[in-house]
Amino acid sequence: MSNEVEQLPVFDVQVTEEDMREVEDALRSGWLTMGERTERFEREFAESIGTSRGVALSSCTAALHLACLALDIGSGDEVIVPSVTFAATANAVRYTGARPVFADIVSEGDLGIDVDHVESLVNERTKAVIPVHYAGYAVEIDRLAELCERRGIGLIEDAAHAPSACQHRDGPRLGSIGAMGCFSFFPNKVLGVGEGGALTTDSDELADRIVRLRSQGMTAVSIDRHRGKAIGYDVLERGYNYRFDDPRAALLLSRFHRLEDELVERRAAVARYRELLADVPGLTIPYADFDLDCSSCYLMGVLAPDAATRRTLRERLASEHGVQTTMYPAVHLFTAYIEAYGEVSLPVTERVADGLFSIPLFPHITEAQQERVAAALRESVAFAGVEG
Numbered sequence: 001m002s003n004e005v006e007q008l009p010v011f012d013v014q015v016t017e018e019d020m021r022e023v024e025d026a027l028r029s030g031w032l033t034m035g036e037r038t039e040r041f042e043r044e045f046a047e048s049i050g051t052s053r054g055v056a057l058s059s060c061t062a063a064l065h066l067a068c069l070a071l072d073i074g075s076g077d078e079v080i081v082p083s084v085t086f087a088a089t090a091n092a093v094r095y096t097g098a099r100p101v102f103a104d105i106v107s108e109g110d111l112g113i114d115v116d117h118v119e120s121l122v123n124e125r126t127k128a129v130i131p132v133h134y135a136g137y138a139v140e141i142d143r144l145a146e147l148c149e150r151r152g153i154g155l156i157e158d159a160a161h162a163p164s165a166c167q168h169r170d171g172p173r174l175g176s177i178g179a180m181g182c183f184s185f186f187p188n189k190v191l192g193v194g195e196g197g198a199l200t201t202d203s204d205e206l207a208d209r210i211v212r213l214r215s216q217g218m219t220a221v222s223i224d225r226h227r228g229k230a231i232g233y234d235v236l237e238r239g240y241n242y243r244f245d246d247p248r249a250a251l252l253l254s255r256f257h258r259l260e261d262e263l264v265e266r267r268a269a270v271a272r273y274r275e276l277l278a279d280v281p282g283l284t285i286p287y288a289d290f291d292l293d294c295s296s297c298y299l300m301g302v303l304a305p306d307a308a309t310r311r312t313l314r315e316r317l318a319s320e321h322g323v324q325t326t327m328y329p330a331v332h333l334f335t336a337y338i339e340a341y342g343e344v345s346l347p348v349t350e351r352v353a354d355g356l357f358s359i360p361l362f363p364h365i366t367e368a369q370q371e372r373v374a375a376a377l378r379e380s381v382a383f384a385g386v387e388g
């Protein structure tokens with residue numbers, strides 16, 4: 001690999017002076033666990049998603065785990081998930097003792113879970129479906145919600161990639177349609193702050209249980225005792241330490257207040273990529289006909305014709321052009337999943353998982369950087385001998 005090539009990262013986070021001041025204020029306050037800032041974020045975030053309640057958690061994985069527990073999912077149950085996702089979606093199901101059952105995705109152009117396939121997998125053991133709004137684009141959530149309602153099963157939205165996204169313009173925000181929505185604030189996400197997540201819901205009953213499970217199943221936490229609202233506590237069920245904290249909430253609030261502006265920048269960058277890459281031979285752009293105004297544009301995916309070509313392209317992009325890329329392997333093909341559940345056939349997922357990778361996308365990416373990526377892709381495609 002040539003050291004002279006300037007690297008272009010696939011994700012890039014900018015922490016502003018304002019962010020620093022907010023975190024400093026939080027640290028100076030001396031309140032370092034969950035407190036006012038966490039509560040303020042929960043209120044503002046839930047309001048933006050359109051739910052009555054929001055719960056800040058240590059990660060989106062924790063949110064998915066607690067969402068499953070709040071629906072009383074456990075051993076002997078099945079939960080339908082996509083395989084085009086991060087391992088967390090399926091791992092969270094496994095934490096409960098339940099079995100994740102993988103459904104295929106729609107097509108190369110729509111990487112969302114295939115609702116018809118989901119329906120064919122539902123049986124008396126099925127307790128819930130967890131669709132993933134991959135890359136910030138909505139699955140067919142209205143059809144899925146109708147299916148879940150009709151078959152009497154739970155719907156948990158994995159909206160890790162999708163704060164502020166929706167299926168239809170002026171429609172409800174993703175994360176407000178299922179019983180619960182789960183979000184990630186891992187640094188590469190559109191609202192990244194480090195480790196962190198949130199759960200949104202309209203149900204006080206579910207939210208109250210999640211709040212309890214977040215902190216060891218306790219009836220009161222430190223801030224309640226500090227405010228004189230409680231002098232002791234009981235433990236009502238086995239819970240976890242999935243708590244958040246105020247210094248991170250300060251950073252999160254600060255970043256959250258500029259999220260919509262950053263989404264405008266992300267959408268413009270994806271629109272530009274769509275133009276720049278439209279005629280690169282042999283490459284498919286997933287979600288190419290999806291409405292960008294509905295998306296949080298988390299990832300810019302590109303689909304190579306096969307795994308060998310993807311490998312050549314990614315290596316060439318990195319070594320010759322300094323263009324970093326990333327990819328999500330299909331979860332059902334991981335060793336731990338084959339060992340636990342045997343081989344599962346998901347033809348569209350496998351085809352997509354072989355070719356899919358992501359190219360640099362962040363709010364402040366410049367036109368020149370995007371042109372550089374497009375030129376690098378063109379050169380790498382020619383090098384790999386890809387035909388249109």
Ligand SMILES: Cc1ncc(COP(=O)(O)O)c(C=O)c1O
Nearest residue numbers: 059060061086088160184185186
């Ligand atoms: C689709 C999806 N779900 C869940 C997660 C887990 O998020 P966290 O790292 O906040 O636990 C991720 C993280 O990348 C993800 O991509």
